[in-house]
Amino acid sequence: MSLISANKKNKTNDFALGQKNITMVQAITDALDVMLERDERVMLLGEDIGKNGGVFRATDGLQKKYGEDRVVDTPLSEAGIIGTGVGLAVNGMRPVLEIQFLGFIYPAFEQIATHVTRMRMRTRGELTVPMVIRAPYGAGVRAPEIHSDSTEAYFTHMPGIKVICPSSPYDAKGLLISAMEDPDPVLFMESMRLYRSGKEEVPEGYYKEEIGKGKKVKEGKDVTVITWGAMVKTAKEAADSMENRDIECDVIDVRTLYPLDQDIIADSVQKTGRVVIVHEAHETGGVGNDILSVINKQAFMYLKAPIEKVTGFDVPVPMFSLEDHYLPSAARIQTAIHKVYSF
Incomplete structure (x- = not known):
C-alpha cells in the first residue's frame, strides 16, 4: 500500500447503528474492524494475529477480511514489532501492535523508552508516533510465569505515552478507537480475566470514549x-x-x-x-x-x-x-x- 493511498480515509458513517451484546474481546475485535475499514492507515502487527487470530482470538477473521498487508503476522520478536511500528508511524501509518502478554513486553522496553515516547520531543514536533500497543495483562487465569504481570507503572513513568486500562466491553471499544486516532503512542492494557467474563450492550459502528476521563x-x-x-x-x-x-x-x-x-x-x-x-x-x-x-x-x-x-x-x-x-x-x-x- 502506498503512503498516498494510506493517508486517505474511507468515508464511512460516523454514527453507531444499533447495539449488540458482546464480550470485551469481541468489543476489541469490533473496534479494530471499524478502524481498519474507516482508515487505510491502520495496520495490525503481531505474533500469530493473522491466520490464527491471536492468542486470545482478538484479531480473528481480520486478516481474511483486510489482507496480509493490513494484518501482518510478525516474527517472534517484541523489539522488532515495536521498532517496525515506530518506522510505520513516523511515515504516516497508524500501526496497532499486539504483544501477546504484558509480561512479554520487556524485550521491547528499550524501543518504547528510547524511541516511542521521545520522538515528538526529539524532533521538536516534526515527527510523532501515532501507534497503539495492545497488551493483555493480569492474574486470575492460571497462566504460566511471566504471563500474568501487571506492571503498568513502568509505562506511566514515561512521559510521552498514554496508558489505558478499560474494565468493560463498552469502554474497551470506545477507548480503543480513541487510542487509534490519538496523535501520540498509547499502551492499551486488556485484562485477560475480563475478555470473556461477561457481556454488555455495545453500539455498532464508530464511537469514542475520551482518553483521560474516569x-x-x-x-x-x-x-x-x-x-x-x-x-x-x-x-x-x-x-x-x-x-x-x-x-x-x-x-x-x-x-x-x-x-x-x-x-x-x-x-x-x-x-x-x-x-x-x-x-x-x-x-x-x-x-x-x-x-x-x-x-x-x-x-x-x-x-x-x-x-x-x-x-x-x-x-x-x-x-x-x-x-x-x-x-x-x-x-x-x-x-x-x-x-x-x-x-
Whole structure:
C-alpha cells in the first residue's frame, strides 16, 4: 500500500447503528474492524494475529477480511514489532501492535523508552508516533510465569505515552478507537480475566470514549474506592456488600492511568473524606501512589481517615495454588472500607 493511498480515509458513517451484546474481546475485535475499514492507515502487527487470530482470538477473521498487508503476522520478536511500528508511524501509518502478554513486553522496553515516547520531543514536533500497543495483562487465569504481570507503572513513568486500562466491553471499544486516532503512542492494557467474563450492550459502528476521563460506576457518600481494569468488578462487589452495614461507597474507575482524571478523584474524595485504592499490581511503586499524590494536592484537608491501599503483594505473581491469594479480593477490600469508615 502506498503512503498516498494510506493517508486517505474511507468515508464511512460516523454514527453507531444499533447495539449488540458482546464480550470485551469481541468489543476489541469490533473496534479494530471499524478502524481498519474507516482508515487505510491502520495496520495490525503481531505474533500469530493473522491466520490464527491471536492468542486470545482478538484479531480473528481480520486478516481474511483486510489482507496480509493490513494484518501482518510478525516474527517472534517484541523489539522488532515495536521498532517496525515506530518506522510505520513516523511515515504516516497508524500501526496497532499486539504483544501477546504484558509480561512479554520487556524485550521491547528499550524501543518504547528510547524511541516511542521521545520522538515528538526529539524532533521538536516534526515527527510523532501515532501507534497503539495492545497488551493483555493480569492474574486470575492460571497462566504460566511471566504471563500474568501487571506492571503498568513502568509505562506511566514515561512521559510521552498514554496508558489505558478499560474494565468493560463498552469502554474497551470506545477507548480503543480513541487510542487509534490519538496523535501520540498509547499502551492499551486488556485484562485477560475480563475478555470473556461477561457481556454488555455495545453500539455498532464508530464511537469514542475520551482518553483521560474516569467513570463513576457506583454512587455513595461515605467512602471513595478508586480502581481500574479487572479490579473494578471486585471493588463494586465489595462496595455493594457494604450497604448491608449502611456504608455507601463511591466506586471510581479511572480507566486511563496516564493521564489520570484528577478532577473525578478530587471531587469524590472531597465528598466522602475516606479513600480505599485498589490495584492488582505490586504495592511498591504502583499507580496507587500517583492517586495518593493527587489526593494530597487536591483533597488532603477533606480527609477524615488515613488512606488504605489493597494491592497485590511485593512478590512475582505466584503460580496457580497461590494466585487467588495474591489478588485483591472483595473480602480484603471490605476490610479496608470498614477500617477507613470506622477510623
